[in-house]
Structures are given as C-alpha cells and as structure tokens.
Amino acid sequence: MDRQRSHGSADLLRLATAGSVDDGKSTLVGRLLYDTKSVLADQLDAVRRASVDRGLSTPDLSLLVDGLRSEREQGITIDVAYRYFATPRRSFVLADTPGHVQYTRNTVTGASTAQLAILLVDARKGVVEQTRRHAAVLALLGVPRLVLAVNKIDLVDHDETTFALIAKDFTAHVTALGYEESAVQAVPVSALLGDNVVDRSEHTPWYVGPTLLEHLETVPVREDPHDAPFRFPVQYVIRPRTAEYPDYRGYAGQVASGVVRTGDEVTVFPSGLRSRVEHIDTPDGPLAEASAGQSVTLLLADDLDIGRGDLIAGGAPPEVTDELDATLCWLSEKPLRAGARVLVKHGTRTVPAIVTELTALFDEQTLSVSDAPRSLALNEIGRVALRTAEPLPVDPYTDLPRTGAFLVIDQTDGGTVAAGLVGAPLPVMDTRRDLVSPGP
Known part of the structure; x- marks a missing residue:
C-alpha cells in the first residue's frame, strides 16, 4: 500500500500516546512514521547504524522518537515528543508522552490539546495501574476519543x-469514567512487526475492525468553530507609531475559540468595555474573518485601555471572578496544602493566588472520591478552591477548554506545579456500571 506524504490532506488530527513503561509507545510511533513513509532517508540511515551498533538485525524504530541522549541511554521516553506525518486522507500531529509515573505531568501536557489518545497495554500484562491513571487523566482533560492498542499481540x-x-477490562474502566463505548476502539497490534498498525495482519484473522491507521484516518474529529463563543486572549499591543500608521493600535494573539468577523460587537474582559471589530490583520494581509487557531491582530473601533492579559470576547460572556472552583492535577514533589500561595497563569495573564481549601481527592485506581484531603501529593488529582488577587474571565473547562484551563506556578522558582481545570467535575465512577477486575 503506497501512503506517500501529502501536505494537502483534508484535515488535521491531534493525538497523543500514553501507556506504561516498556509497553512499546516509541516503537509504535516509529512504526507509524516508517510505514507511512514519513521518515527522511538520513534519519533512517542513522537508526539503522545505531541498531547495528546495538547488535540488532532489524532497525529499532523507537530510535526515531526517543531523540534525546538521556532517553536513548535510559531506553525510555522522558519528554513529550511532537511528531508530524500525513497520509492522502489526513494530517497528524502526534504527542508521544512518557510512561513513568514521575512524568505524568508530561502526559497532561501532551494530551491537553489531543482530539484522540492511543493508550498502549502489553498483551502479556493487560490493564495495569498506570493504564488506569492515564485513562483518568484523559477523561479529566476531556479527550473525546480513545484507542486501546493491545501491543505485543505476537508474544x-x-x-x-x-x-x-x-x-473488555479497559472498556469497563473508561465507560465508568464517562466514555461512551462508541468512543473507544480496541486494536490488537505488534508495533515491532507491524501487525495491524498500518497494514492488516494475516496473523489475526479473527479481528475484523480497522487497523490503527485506518481508524486514525477515518475517526470523526472536526468541530465547527461557529458553535463556540469567540475568545481572544491579547498577547501584546502593536503601536508602530510611524508616519504611515500614526493611529494604529492593534491587539495581537491567537483565536482561542469561535469565529470573529469585521463588524462584530465584542467585549473586553475583565473591564467589561465594549467595541466593534474594524479590521483583522495578518502578515499576509487583511481577513474578513478568523477562527480558532488562527493568529491575527484585531483593530477595534474605539481607543480602549487594553493590554496583555485582557480577553476580547463575543457571544455568551465568560464569568469574571476571583474565586475559582477547580480540579488540579498536582505535578510537584512538594505536596499542596491549604493556604499555599501560588501564581495562576490563565491565558496570557498571570496573577497571585492563594489555595483557600482542598475539597476532594480522586483515586484514579478505584474511581472513588474522598472529601477534604489534608494535601495533594505528586500526580494526585483533587478539587480545590483558589482566590486570585485579580478577577479572571473564565469559562467552564467542559465548555471551552482553552479559557477554562490554567497553570499553577510556584512563586519561588517559577516552576509549573499543577494543571488546573475550571469547574471540571472529577471523573467519578458511574455506579450504574460494573467494573471488571482491574487486572495485574
């Protein structure tokens, strides 16, 4: 089957991989790149040489992904690696995330913009603790579709x-997290040998579903930006002050959601000032409209006091508040306790905040919730209340992820210590479903 790279593919799928250590994520990603002919000749030559040096008779395709020296030396993925490939049917941006527990923060990063996630399990081990942890994180982040790749099926x-x-085990677990069965596809694969990754395997005649790539090419993922209210976090203000443009005042940024057109009425938050969009500029010329994902400069009809961190919005307004009820995925080795002073980065605005209360702790293994925990430890997921020094214009994460998400930053060293989701419910077990035994 000839699947040459095609940069003119009809649409784009953002996906992420997750799974436990040694389940074969890097090999699977390498296999996808190799079998879709998305690897440059010099890259493949380098992998072949490295494989020979290791005494291998066939190329170690994981080396196409584990590009950092520290990753190659340890034989594990430790950072999010973004890979780009395409087929005649679709283009892909793939985030390969680590499997170790201590790198769960990287899984959160890689999955935060994913429309689909591939969760790998070793066919010899089945669903394990880290599988359940990753599934809970994916459910919390609202990743809409999952693929279970049962790898090493040859073994x-x-x-x-x-x-x-x-x-059956996996489907029971994720449906209890809120997924519909129609949103979950299981595929038996061998990343090493290529079974059911791109081409169908003759070794699994009992499997009648799509190969992994066939599913990725055909799964519906497109969303209509016209259905979402317009949100535009201002990154910076452009004031050229030249003879040609003496009164130019533009607000540059990326459309976070929805669509904006010239002539649209908009409101600036948190001030509440109103105006109208007069022009939409880009380096390639003016536009009549711009939609989610496009980077543009907006010019408004009125000369308003707008700066970096403000939000230009249309449609249903965000809530402007200094009290956040949010779910956190705690990413620091130092536990979080009530009273902690932190920074909250929401969109392009960063403000001081205090954690006023820890209200709940989620156990991703049993899918249970306990009230009023004393702390949140590394990789734990919990519900908290925060009070910010300045009001923030926020949306519920389940409605608008881009303006419903925020980062929590350590005031002392500037490190990111948590990913926060405004109003996102904890993925509590649906007691109407029966969980299969969690396995090994």
Missing part, C-alpha cells in the same frame, strides 16, 4: 481470547 500467539478480555 501471546495472537490469541483472540487474551485480546477480548483486555478490551
């Missing part, structure tokens, strides 16, 4: 029963 003699039990 269990391509056994149909083994695959079916793992798929």
Whole structure:
C-alpha cells in the first residue's frame, strides 16, 4: 500500500500516546512514521547504524522518537515528543508522552490539546495501574476519543481470547469514567512487526475492525468553530507609531475559540468595555474573518485601555471572578496544602493566588472520591478552591477548554506545579456500571 506524504490532506488530527513503561509507545510511533513513509532517508540511515551498533538485525524504530541522549541511554521516553506525518486522507500531529509515573505531568501536557489518545497495554500484562491513571487523566482533560492498542499481540500467539478480555477490562474502566463505548476502539497490534498498525495482519484473522491507521484516518474529529463563543486572549499591543500608521493600535494573539468577523460587537474582559471589530490583520494581509487557531491582530473601533492579559470576547460572556472552583492535577514533589500561595497563569495573564481549601481527592485506581484531603501529593488529582488577587474571565473547562484551563506556578522558582481545570467535575465512577477486575 503506497501512503506517500501529502501536505494537502483534508484535515488535521491531534493525538497523543500514553501507556506504561516498556509497553512499546516509541516503537509504535516509529512504526507509524516508517510505514507511512514519513521518515527522511538520513534519519533512517542513522537508526539503522545505531541498531547495528546495538547488535540488532532489524532497525529499532523507537530510535526515531526517543531523540534525546538521556532517553536513548535510559531506553525510555522522558519528554513529550511532537511528531508530524500525513497520509492522502489526513494530517497528524502526534504527542508521544512518557510512561513513568514521575512524568505524568508530561502526559497532561501532551494530551491537553489531543482530539484522540492511543493508550498502549502489553498483551502479556493487560490493564495495569498506570493504564488506569492515564485513562483518568484523559477523561479529566476531556479527550473525546480513545484507542486501546493491545501491543505485543505476537508474544501471546495472537490469541483472540487474551485480546477480548483486555478490551473488555479497559472498556469497563473508561465507560465508568464517562466514555461512551462508541468512543473507544480496541486494536490488537505488534508495533515491532507491524501487525495491524498500518497494514492488516494475516496473523489475526479473527479481528475484523480497522487497523490503527485506518481508524486514525477515518475517526470523526472536526468541530465547527461557529458553535463556540469567540475568545481572544491579547498577547501584546502593536503601536508602530510611524508616519504611515500614526493611529494604529492593534491587539495581537491567537483565536482561542469561535469565529470573529469585521463588524462584530465584542467585549473586553475583565473591564467589561465594549467595541466593534474594524479590521483583522495578518502578515499576509487583511481577513474578513478568523477562527480558532488562527493568529491575527484585531483593530477595534474605539481607543480602549487594553493590554496583555485582557480577553476580547463575543457571544455568551465568560464569568469574571476571583474565586475559582477547580480540579488540579498536582505535578510537584512538594505536596499542596491549604493556604499555599501560588501564581495562576490563565491565558496570557498571570496573577497571585492563594489555595483557600482542598475539597476532594480522586483515586484514579478505584474511581472513588474522598472529601477534604489534608494535601495533594505528586500526580494526585483533587478539587480545590483558589482566590486570585485579580478577577479572571473564565469559562467552564467542559465548555471551552482553552479559557477554562490554567497553570499553577510556584512563586519561588517559577516552576509549573499543577494543571488546573475550571469547574471540571472529577471523573467519578458511574455506579450504574460494573467494573471488571482491574487486572495485574
């Protein structure tokens, strides 16, 4: 099958990989790149030489992904690696995330913009603790679709029963997290040998579903930006002050959601000032409209006091508040306790804040919630209340992820210590469903 790279593909799918250590994520990503002919010749030559040096008879495709020296030396993925490839049907941006527990923060980063996530499990081990942890994080982030890649199916003699039990276990767990069964696809694969990754395997005649790539090419992911209210965080103000443009005042940034057109009425938050969009500028010339993901400069009809960190919005307004009820994924080795003073980065605005209360702790293994925890430890997910020094214009994360998400930053060293989701409910177990035994 000839799947040459095509930069004119009809649409784009953003996806992320996750799974436990040694489940074969890097090899799977390498296989996708290799079999879709998305690898440059010199890259492949370098991988072949490195594989020979290691005494291998075939190329180690994981080396196409684990590009950092520290990753190659340890034989693990430790950072999010973004890979770009395309087929005639679709273009892809893939975030390969680490499997170690201590790198869960990187999984949050890689999955935060994903429309689909591939969760790998080893066919010999089934669903394990880290699988359940990653599934909970993906549910919390609102990743709409999941693929369970049951890898190393060749090491269990391509056994149909083994695959079916793992798929049933996983599906029971994620449907309890709120996923519909139609949003979950299980595929038996061998990343090493290529079974059911791009081409269908003759070793699994009992499997009648799509190959991994077939599913990625056809899964519906497009969203209509016209359905979402307009949000535009201002990154900086452009004032050229030249003879040609003596009165130019533009507000540059990226459209976070929705669509804006010339003539639209907009409101600036948190001030509440109103105006109208007169021009939409880009380096390539003016536009009549711009939608989510486009970087533009807006010119308004009125000379307002607008600066970096303000939000230009249309449609249903955001809530302007200094009291945030949010879910946090805690990413620091130093536990979080009530009373902690932090910085909250929301959009392009960063403000001081205090954690006034820890209200709940989520156990991603049992899918249970306990009230009023004393602290949040590394990789724990919990519900908190924060009070910010200045009001922020926020939306519920489940409605508008870009303006419903924020980062928590340590005041002392500037490190990111948590990912926060405004109003996002904890992925509590649906008690109407019966969970299968969690496995090994």
